[in-house]
Amino acid sequence: MSDFIIHVTIMSGLYALLALSLNLQAGLGGLMNFGQIALFACGTYGAAIAFHFDFGAVSGFVLAVLAAALLGWAFASVGRNLQADYWGIVTLALAEVIRIIATNEDWLTGGAQGIGGIPPLYAGLDGQTRQLVILATVLLLVLAAGLFCRHLIGGRYGLSIKIMREEPQLAASLGYDTIALKRQLMAVSSVLAAVSGFLFAHYVSFVGPEQIDSSETFLIWAMIVVGGLGNNAGAIVGAFLLQFTFAFIPFVKDWIGLPSEYVAAGRLLLTGGGLIAFILFRQSGIVPERVGGRRYV
Amino acid sequence: MSDSVLAIEGVAKSFGANQVLANVCFSIRKGEIVGLLGPNGCGKSTLLNLISGVFPADAGTLAFQGENMTGQSMDHIARRGLVRTFQLPSMPRRMTVAELLHGAAARGAGFGSLFRRDASEMAEIDGLLDELALSHVRYLPAASLSGGQKKLLSIALALRASPRMICLDEPTAGVHPNLRHHMVGLLRRINASGITLLIVEHDMHFIRELCSRCVVMDRGAVIADCKPSELTSNEQVVEAYLGNARQKRAMA
Known part of the structure; x- marks a missing residue:
């Protein structure tokens, strides 16, 4: 049981990194990115491709981060003349294009079979010790990412992004290059998503296209909406809450006595239902965005 | 002309078949306070939008401090020191007045400012809020201010962008008469600090005073370029403003 809880916590941490990244884009910047999973894919496939071609884990990490930053930059560039909702559709489409490429370019990505046997993290350690060290690493990274995001949102840079988010014309009239701001924000937040993907690939030792299905993007969206759009703590709370809820659905199923095919349906029901419930009854989420930071009081 | 801050030469703009501006020429010298007048639909706001780079002109050139700004983006023009306010300022809902004022200084607020603290700016912002009688609303969301307060706030925001020149789009519209008087004093002080002003305005008293x-x-088209006191003796101006009234009288 404790192994299981450690595993769920690690997965929650990896999702928390993704949620923090999406929160920077959507919560702070108002960028409706529906292709978040493609940035995660840069991380997983960066690790997998580096392993596949024997580049080593360090170059895998560099590859993952660079690819994600570049893709984030490209996302923002594509959207520069589009309204937020149309841009969201474009990001969704681009993420699907990347998934389809990953499914079909066998020589590079292993195709539908994916790439397996990626060396696990801390291979020298064994059993539960290894799991605990991975857990500590992931939690430390979530903490560091959370502090970084807090600094970003609370400082002058965050204020300029907020002006851009709410009143783009006002931002431009004050001298802000709104396209440059979007590109920077996308590039930086993409790196967080890539770190999560890179760790995930080495944690589960397998990378495949089914891991980057667009439904994953909406799971991350559900996390930040439930947690509180625009609040870093909210993103982390949302990620842990949803992951733990999902993890315990099978137990609830046994307890009620439902057949196992209801597990997947239960997850979908909870994601969709939770999303709708929060949008209807508590739009600001569990931990709402704070207006008027301590620094400016 | 060497001391001209803003030079507008032969500027034209059409929206489809509707020619809004045709061959507009005038220039503004450093330190001037110029009023831009005209009946509704005469092209004042379009001209302001061209000057500030909201959209490009079809023809002609716009030069600011000797640099050709024709076709430049709004943010580029603002960074060069030509800042504008809007007729109906729209303010963020999820930012307080104080936050907005902190964020309004684009210069040096880029990604490089990530680790910079800004306590030193508090004094400047306090001073601005005092001057504009906005101190009591500093912790409120900027969007919750009244129309007149938003007008004042937009002047404060423009000042935070370190301008050389400010274009104000109807600064007194919707502002209480008492505050209007206060605004004259404020704009004079802004001007005295070396900032050139171009003011689109309908209120004649305000224009004459300032x-x-x-x-x-x-x-x-530009039909007159004169001192405010000469306006009533200019036939074309009287015609443009009162033409309708005369026609109505003739028809009655």
């Missing part, structure tokens, strides 16, 4: 020069437009 401006050293008036540019009057009608149907997309």
Whole structure:
């Protein structure tokens, strides 16, 4: 049981990194990115491709981060003349294009079979010790990412992004290059998503296209909406809450006595239902965005 | 002309078949307060939008401090020191007045400012809030301010962008008369600190009190460029403003 809880916590941490990244884009910047999973894919496939071609884990990490930053930059560039909702559709489409490429370019990505046997993290350690060290690493990274995001949102840079988010014309009239701001924000937040993907690939030792299905993007969206759009703590709370809820659905199923095919349906029901419930009854989420930071009081 | 801050030469703009501006020429010298007048639909706001780079001109050139700004983006023009306010300022809902004022200084607020603290700016912002009688609303969301307060706030925001020149789009519209008087004093002080002002305005008293020069437009062209005191003796100006009234009287 404790192994299981450690595993769920690690997965929650990896999702928390993704949620923090999406929160920077959507919560702070108002960028409706529906292709978040493609940035995660840069991380997983960066690790997998580096392993596949024997580049080593360090170059895998560099590859993952660079690819994600570049893709984030490209996302923002594509959207520069589009309204937020149309841009969201474009990001969704681009993420699907990347998934389809990953499914079909066998020589590079292993195709539908994916790439397996990626060396696990801390291979020298064994059993539960290894799991605990991975857990500590992931939690430390979530903490560091959370502090970084807090600094970003609370400082002058965050204020300029907020002006851009709410009143783009006002931002431009004050001298802000709104396209440059979007590109920077996308590039930086993409790196967080890539770190999560890179760790995930080495944690589960397998990378495949089914891991980057667009439904994953909406799971991350559900996390930040439930947690509180625009609040870093909210993103982390949302990620842990949803992951733990999902993890315990099978137990609830046994307890009620439902057949196992209801597990997947239960997850979908909870994601969709939770999303709708929060949008209807508590739009600001569990931990709402704070207006008027301590620094400016 | 060597001391001109803003030079507008032969500027034209059409929206489809509707020619809004045709061959507009005038220039503004450093330190002037110029009023831009004209009946509704004469092209004042379009001209302001061209000057500030909201959209490009079809023809002609716009030069600011000797640099050709024709076709430049709004943010580029603002960074060069030509800042504008809007007729109906729209303010963020999820930012307080204080936050907005902190964020308004674009210079040095880029990604490089990530680790910079800004306590030193508090004094400047306090001073601005005092001057504009906005101190009591500093912790409120900027969007919750009244129309008049938003007008004042937009002047404060423009000042935070370290401008050389500010274009104000109807600064007194919707502002209480008491505050209007206060605004004259404020704009004079801003001007005295070396900032050139171009003011689009309908209120004649305000213009007379404040401006050293008036540019009057009608149907997309400049019809007068004179002192405010000479306006009533200019036949074209009287015609543009009162023409309708006369026609109505004739028809009655």
